[in-house]
Amino acid sequence: MVLYELRTGAPAILRRDAQALFQSTRTCCRRYASSTATEELEQTSSFSTPDPSEDIIKNYDPIARSRKRSVQLPPSRYQFRPPKYYRGPLHPHQPPHPSDPSSREFIPGPFTLPRLEQTYESTIAPDLMTLTYTHFPPGYRAPEKSERLRTWRGDSPYFKNRPLRGPRGGDALRLLRKPITFRNIPRITGVTIHSMVKEAKEDSAYLHVAGMVMQAISNVKVKTHVAKSSVAQWGLREGKYISATAHLKQEDAFHFLSKCVDVVLPRIKDWKGLKGSTGDSSGNLNFGLTPEAVALFPEIEINYDMYPPKMIPGCNIIIHTTARTDRDARLLIRAIGFPFYGKLVD
Amino acid sequence: MRRIWSSLSQNPSICTSCLVTISQRRHASATAVAIAEDNSTPPQTTHIPPVSEAASPKTAYQLRAGVVLSRPPQITRDLTPFEKSFFLYQRRLNERLALPFTRYFYFKKDTPADVDWKRKIKTRLTPARDIGVYNPYSKEGWHDELLVGDRTSEVESQVEALLKDAEVEAVGDKDAQEQEQVGGGKKEAVERPMPRETEADRKGDVRSLDRKLARTLYLLVKDKTGRWCFPSDRLVGKEILHLAAERIIVQAGGINMNTWVVGNAPVGHYSRPFRTPVVDSAKGIEELGEKVFFMKARILAGQANLKENALELTDFQWLAKEEIEGIVTPEYWSDVKNMLATR
Numbered sequence: 001m002v003l004y005e006l007r008t009g010a011p012a013i014l015r016r017d018a019q020a021l022f023q024s025t026r027t028c029c030r031r032y033a034s035s036t037a038t039e040e041l042e043q044t045s046s047f048s049t050p051d052p053s054e055d056i057i058k059n060y061d062p063i064a065r066s067r068k069r070s071v072q073l074p075p076s077r078y079q080f081r082p083p084k085y086y087r088g089p090l091h092p093h094q095p096p097h098p099s100d101p102s103s104r105e106f107i108p109g110p111f112t113l114p115r116l117e118q119t120y121e122s123t124i125a126p127d128l129m130t131l132t133y134t135h136f137p138p139g140y141r142a143p144e145k146s147e148r149l150r151t152w153r154g155d156s157p158y159f160k161n162r163p164l165r166g167p168r169g170g171d172a173l174r175l176l177r178k179p180i181t182f183r184n185i186p187r188i189t190g191v192t193i194h195s196m197v198k199e200a201k202e203d204s205a206y207l208h209v210a211g212m213v214m215q216a217i218s219n220v221k222v223k224t225h226v227a228k229s230s231v232a233q234w235g236l237r238e239g240k241y242i243s244a245t246a247h248l249k250q251e252d253a254f255h256f257l258s259k260c261v262d263v264v265l266p267r268i269k270d271w272k273g274l275k276g277s278t279g280d281s282s283g284n285l286n287f288g289l290t291p292e293a294v295a296l297f298p299e300i301e302i303n304y305d306m307y308p309p310k311m312i313p314g315c316n317i318i319i320h321t322t323a324r325t326d327r328d329a330r331l332l333i334r335a336i337g338f339p340f341y342g343k344l345v346d
Numbered sequence: 347m348r349r350i351w352s353s354l355s356q357n358p359s360i361c362t363s364c365l366v367t368i369s370q371r372r373h374a375s376a377t378a379v380a381i382a383e384d385n386s387t388p389p390q391t392t393h394i395p396p397v398s399e400a401a402s403p404k405t406a407y408q409l410r411a412g413v414v415l416s417r418p419p420q421i422t423r424d425l426t427p428f429e430k431s432f433f434l435y436q437r438r439l440n441e442r443l444a445l446p447f448t449r450y451f452y453f454k455k456d457t458p459a460d461v462d463w464k465r466k467i468k469t470r471l472t473p474a475r476d477i478g479v480y481n482p483y484s485k486e487g488w489h490d491e492l493l494v495g496d497r498t499s500e501v502e503s504q505v506e507a508l509l510k511d512a513e514v515e516a517v518g519d520k521d522a523q524e525q526e527q528v529g530g531g532k533k534e535a536v537e538r539p540m541p542r543e544t545e546a547d548r549k550g551d552v553r554s555l556d557r558k559l560a561r562t563l564y565l566l567v568k569d570k571t572g573r574w575c576f577p578s579d580r581l582v583g584k585e586i587l588h589l590a591a592e593r594i595i596v597q598a599g600g601i602n603m604n605t606w607v608v609g610n611a612p613v614g615h616y617s618r619p620f621r622t623p624v625v626d627s628a629k630g631i632e633e634l635g636e637k638v639f640f641m642k643a644r645i646l647a648g649q650a651n652l653k654e655n656a657l658e659l660t661d662f663q664w665l666a667k668e669e670i671e672g673i674v675t676p677e678y679w680s681d682v683k684n685m686l687a688t689r
Contacts, residue, residue, distance in 0.1 A: 051494075052494075057493075057494045057495070060493065060494075062489055063486050063489055066486075101439060106443070108436045108437075108439040108440040108443060109436055109440070110433070110436065111433055111436050111437050111440065112433060113422070113425065113429065113433075115422050118419070118422050118423060119418075119419075121689075122418065122419050122423075122562065122687060122689045123418040123419065123562075126687055127608050127609075127642075127644075130608045130609040130611065130613055130642050131608060131609045132609075133609065133611045135611060303451075303452050305454075306451055306452070
C-alpha cells in the first residue's frame with residue numbers, strides 16, 4: 001500500500017520540485033542564444049552603402065586601365081590552372097568542382113528559363129497534384145502489406161541467412177507506387193535520343209551524319225556505341241560502331257520537348273500520337289520519329305542542303321520521368337501536349 | 347459492432363453511409379468512437395448541441411460547392427535581375443569556351459547568306475546574336491562583365507538585337523549595292539513579337555481575360571449581398587462536388603465558356619458561422635453556418651457572361667492572386683489564399 005502510494009505520488013512531488021527549481025532559475029538567469037547573437041551582428045549592411053558617384057561610373061574603363069599598364073602581370077599570378085589529372089584524395093593539389101568555371105570539366109549553362117519548365121511549375125504540377133490526390137483522414141493507418149521479398153521459412157537449417165526469395169510472379173522487382181503528394185509530383189528528368197544506323201556497318205559516313213543531326217536537334221554531344229555481339233542475319237559484326245545516343249537534361253530536355261510538341265509533331269502527316277502501350281512500367285515513355293520527321297526540326301530545316309538527304313536518320317526518343325508507373329507518366333506527358341492512341345496499358 | 351450500430355442509430359447527427367462504414371474505418375475517429383463506447387460516456391459534441399426528443403429542428407451546416415475557375419499563365423514570366431545577368435554571364439562564358447563557329451557547314455561559300463553573315467559578324471564579333479558586342483577570343487575576352495547602366499542583359503535589348511540581326515539586307519547584286527551608296531539599303535521588314543502588355547492591361551480592364559498574361563487569373567463574382575467571392579452554390583440533393591462545380595460554372599458564367607474541372611477532390615474549403623442560425627422550416631434543419639468546398643477548374647476558351655445567371659450575381663472580375671486579397675474579407679482570404687497559385 002505504501003509502495004503504491006509512493007508510486008502514484010512520486011511523479012507529482014517530483015514535478016512540483018522541478019517546477020520550483022525552474023521558476024527560480026527563470027527569474028535570475030534568463031538567456032537567449034539568439035538575442036546575444038544579434039548584439040554581435042554589425043548594424044550596417046553593404047546594401048545600405050551609396051552607389052559610386054557619377055564621375056566614377058563614367059570614367060571607369062577596365063580595358064583602358066589594363067592597356068595603360070606598362071608591364072603586364074604574368075598569367076601565373078592571376079590565372080588558376082587546375083591540375084590535369086586527379087591524383088587521389090590525399091594529393092595537396094585538388095581539382096576544383098566541375099561547376100567551378102576554372103575547372104577543366106566545366107560546362108556553362110543554363111542559358112535560359114525554358115517556357116515548358118515554367119508551364120510545368122505554374123500549371124501542370126498543381127493540376128497533376130489535384131488530379132492524383134488521394135485523401136487520407138488524420139490518423140489513417142495504411143493496411144499492412146505482406147513483405148515484398150519473402151524470407152525463407154521452414155525447418156531446414158539451410159534457410160538461415162539465406163538471401164530473400166525473389167519477387168513473386170517474375171524476375172523484376174517492380175517499383176512501388178506511392179501516393180502522390182506535393183513532394184513527389186511526377187516531373188521530367190531527361191530525354192534520351194537514340195538511333196541505330198544499320199547502314200553504318202558498311203559506311204561509317206551514315207553514323208557521322210546521324211551524330212551531326214542528333215547533335216543539331218538536341219544541343220548535346222552524342223555518344224557512339226559499338227555492337228556488343230555479331231548477328232549473322234543482320235550482317236552485324238562485333239565491335240563495329242553502329243549507333244549513337246544523346247542524353248538531354250534540364251534545359252536541353254525541355255527545349256527539345258517543346259520543339260517536338262510545337263513545331264515538329266503537328267507537321268507530321270497522319271501522326272496518331274504515342275502508342276498507348278508504350279512505357280517500361282516504371283514511368284519512362286518512348287516514341288519513334290521517321291527520317292522525314294527528323295528533317296522537320298528547325299535546326300535541320302534551316303540548312304537542309306548540308307545534310308546528305310538519304311543519310312538523315314530516324315530515331316527513338318525516350319522521355320524519362322520520376323513517375324513510378326506508366327499511368328502517371330502518361331498523365332504528365334499528356335499535359336505537356338503529346339497525344340496517345342490505341343489501348344492504354346499500365 | 348452491433349453495440350456501435352445501436353448506439354449510433356439513435357444519434358441523428360450521423361448520416362447513414364457513415365453509420366454503415368464507421369465500424370470498418372481504420373482511422374483515429376473510428377477508434378475514438380469505439381473508446382467512447384467502451385467508457386459508456388455520452389459523446390462530446392461541442393458545436394452540435396445534444397439532440398433532445400422534442401421537435402426542435404436538427405442543426406447542420408449549409409453545404410456549398412465553390413469553383414475556383416482560373417486561366418493559367420499564357421506567356422513566360424519576367425526574369426529577375428539576377429536571372430538576367432546570370433544567363434548573360436553564362437552565355438558569354440559559353441562563347442569563350444566553345445569551339446569556333448563552323449561557318450562553311452551553315453553557309454555555302456559566296457552565297458548571299460554567307461556575305462550577309464560576314465558583314466554581321468564584323469560588327470558583333472561573336473556568333474551569338476544576343477550577348478552584345480563582345481569578342482570572346484580576343485585578349486580582352488576577360489572583360490565579360492557589364493558596366494553600370496549597360497542594358498545588354500535586359501530582355502528588351504536582346505529582342506531588339508535579334509530583330510536587327512534578322513533583317514536581311516539585299517546584298518550581292520549590284521543594284522542593291524548602288525542603292526546602299528545612294529541612301530540606305532533595302533531591308534526586309536521583320537515581324538515583331540507581340541507586346542507582353544496588352545490593351546486590357548493599359549486600360550485596367552479587370553473583366554478581360556487578356557490581362558496579366560504572365561499570371562494566373564481567377565474568376566471572382568459579386569453576389570447579391572455585394573460581397574466578392576468565388577462562384578458558389580448549395581449542393582442540391584445528393585449532388586457530387588465536381589458535378590456541382592460543372593453546374594455552377596454554367597449557372598454563373600453562362601454556356602460561352604469552355605472549361606475543365608480538374609479532378610474530383612476539392613482543393614480548399616471555407617467555413618463561416620452565421621450570426622443568427624438560419625432555420626430551414628421545410629426540411630426542419632437549423633443551419634449554423636456555411637461550409638464551402640472549392641473545386642479547381644480551368645477556362646480554356648470563352649468568356650463569362652452574367653446575363654441570365656441563376657445565382658443572382660451582379661458583377662465579375664478576372665484577378666491575380668494579390669488583387670484578390672484587396673476585395674475579399676480577411677477571413678475569406680485567410681481560408682482561400684493557400685489554394686491559389688503564386689504565379
